[in-house]
Amino acid sequence: MNMDGAEIKKLSQLTKGETAIVFCLVRSMNIKTSTNNKSYGDYTLCDASGEMNAKLWDVSDEDACPKVGDVIKVKGLVTEWQNNLQLRMDKFRPVSDEDEVDLSQMIPSAPYPPEEMLATIKEYLAKIKDDSIRKLTVEVLREYAEYLPLHPAALHNHHAIRSGLLYHTTTMLKAADALHTVYPDLDYDLVYAGVIMHDICKTVEINAENAGIATEYSRDGLLLGHIVQGIIAIEKAGEKVGCDQEKIAMIQHMLLSHHYEPEFGSPRRPMFPEAELVHYLDMIDTRMYDMDKALGDVEEGKFSPSIWTLHKRRLYKKTF
């Protein structure tokens, strides 16, 4: 397929109204029906610079449509829908060897290599002085070890990148460490254990078969969610390593309450300071990530579009 006549760009460089060519990975694909009863393909495309919604209006030959996990070359017109850029896929084909595309350039990834972040987790495990809390945490980590290096921390929102879960967890550990001197009387064995395990079951809540790209929620992820899955994991690990029931219940409570609000999945709000801190560390890291991402492509002195995950706020980028 000839795609001449347009410039090759990264997704983050696209601007409204232009026709461009991008090399990207298909992250999600759903066949939907429009108001005039016509089928179309609703896509999420990504490359290392970010992701974008895309539409394929002709899906008459469904077998020929790009599928999740395909790396494709696309030519399309950039349009706008509800303040978000969108790509109308006019031409596409799978990438070939001649395109010399590096797969790692297709997947947004954490800024640190997984080995380095796993070493950071080990460092904090070693700081946990209480034997049974440390053993319980090691046991839970062992259970999910195969998924840890590449798993994202979300399907769409914060840290939905390769190795995003490790990035989120290690940043929270560093923030907890920094607060140690400010709030020295808290039990940091509980805080570190709570941080390390708070989202660990995202590894089984979300399927990510394609080199760290989240594709969909798993069955148990939808039916139970990572909080309940995490509580079951702690129960099992606690029994296995012989942790006493008070410690098991307190660690389970830190998981149970980390989303804070019942409507966000927490049936209890935090009932001791370490659990409160785990919640706020989670919030800080999520917010900082979302804000940094939202401002990434904004020009100095300008505002971002309204960001749904940030209460529809528009963010300002300073000029100095």
Ligand SMILES: [Fe+2]
């Ligand atoms: Fe969570």
Ligand SMILES: [Fe+2]
């Ligand atoms: Fe989290």
